[in-house]
Amino acid sequence: MNNIPKPNEPLVTHIFTADPSAHVFEGKIYIYPSHDLDHDGPDNDNGDQYAMEDYHVLSMDNMDSPVVDHGEALHLRDIPWASQQLWAPDAVFKNNTYYLFFPARDHDGIFRIGVATSASPSGPFKPEPHYIEGSYSIDPAVFMDEDGQAYMYFGGLWGGQLEKWQSGSFKQDAAGPDPGAPALGPRAARLSDDMLSLQEEPVEISIVDEDGSPILAGDEDRRYFEGPWLHKYKGWYYLSYSTGTTHKLVYAVSRNPLGPYTFKGTILKPVIGWTTHHSIVEFNGKWYLFYHDCSLSEGVNHKRCVKFTELHYNEDGTIRTIDPYPS
Numbered sequence: 381m382n383n384i385p386k387p388n389e390p391l392v393t394h395i396f397t398a399d400p401s402a403h404v405f406e407g408k409i410y411i412y413p414s415h416d417l418d419h420d421g422p423d424n425d426n427g428d429q430y431a432m433e434d435y436h437v438l439s440m441d442n443m444d445s446p447v448v449d450h451g452e453a454l455h456l457r458d459i460p461w462a463s464q465q466l467w468a469p470d471a472v473f474k475n476n477t478y479y480l481f482f483p484a485r486d487h488d489g490i491f492r493i494g495v496a497t498s499a500s501p502s503g504p505f506k507p508e509p510h511y512i513e514g515s516y517s518i519d520p521a522v523f524m525d526e527d528g529q530a531y532m533y534f535g536g537l538w539g540g541q542l543e544k545w546q547s548g549s550f551k552q553d554a555a556g557p558d559p560g561a562p563a564l565g566p567r568a569a570r571l572s573d574d575m576l577s578l579q580e581e582p583v584e585i586s587i588v589d590e591d592g593s594p595i596l597a598g599d600e601d602r603r604y605f606e607g608p609w610l611h612k613y614k615g616w617y618y619l620s621y622s623t624g625t626t627h628k629l630v631y632a633v634s635r636n637p638l639g640p641y642t643f644k645g646t647i648l649k650p651v652i653g654w655t656t657h658h659s660i661v662e663f664n665g666k667w668y669l670f671y672h673d674c675s676l677s678e679g680v681n682h683k684r685c686v687k688f689t690e691l692h693y694n695e696d697g698t699i700r701t702i703d704p705y706p707s
């Protein structure tokens with residue numbers, strides 16, 4: 381339970397964890413991961429193996445102190461609108477309140493995004509009775525800009541259903557774009573001041589190459605798949621995400637939080653396991669990448685473990701590619 385973390389090693393080993401969203405709250409690092417279930421159920425492209433039912437919050441006083449598991453912070457049984465699959469969450473502080481944003485399938489099997497609140501960063505969190513109106517798909521990442529405006533980025537292909545929303549409403553049989561067509565981008569919207577609703581209809585974020593041409597759906601080394609994360613460095617917005625089928629974490633930059641974003645490169649090479657999902661946080665003057673792999677379960681895709689490593693920028697603001705298994 382009270383493990384002292386080392387870079388590139390599991391933060392905790394008593395539970396399986398994934399999709400870490402790390403934030404500095406009250407002078408400590410708080411990590412909001414998915415809590416993977418240990419089961420032998422079906423494993424498919426629909427993501428049925430990711431059958432998570434609750435969230436635990438982890439924290440560290442600093443990068444050399446023990447990791448604390450604060451226990452169950454929110455359970456599926458307490459969320460009136462949700463039926464299954466509590467996937468990658470994120471948290472943000474505003475209005476003297478901690479807000480936990482999380483995706484789950486509603487009672488029609490459609491992924492939506494909900495919000496729960498707490499007076500403490502470690503929870504417990506009280507869910508709102510309904511999902512956020514106008515929300516869909518998975519992987520909410522909430523970014524608070526320096527002017528106090530919060531944005532929610534979200535969306536994921538395949539099990540995350542993003543391609544089913546291309547027409548503006550949910551179409552069960554919709555496929556993704558043809559390989560030669562622009563890839564689907566993540567969605568983003570400003571959050572209302574009370575953080576409980578969207579201020580506007582979500583827009584699609586455009587990701588382009590250095591020539592300004594859209595990244596195409598067939599460009600699987602660069603196209604958006606899932607797991608958006610937003611951070612700001614020296615006045616630039618960095619949108620990082622998973623490429624899914626090619627298993628990389630990559631990033632693109634913009635001067636505007638809503639893009640367009642210009643593709644820059646790879647942050648993390650593929651890890652053990654199919655999924656890759658991360659967050660980036662500055663703490664005590666250093667930058668850290670939190671990510672997961674399946675090393676703790678020796679490669680079982682839905683039994684993952686959260687890790688961290690230091691992240692470095694080059695002089696020109698590009699990020700040095702990280703090898704998750706340095707020798």
Ligand code: FUB
Nearest residue numbers: 430467468606607655657
């Ligand atoms: O943990 C379930 C899903 O797997 C997440 O929502 C995705 O980002 C992928 O990590």
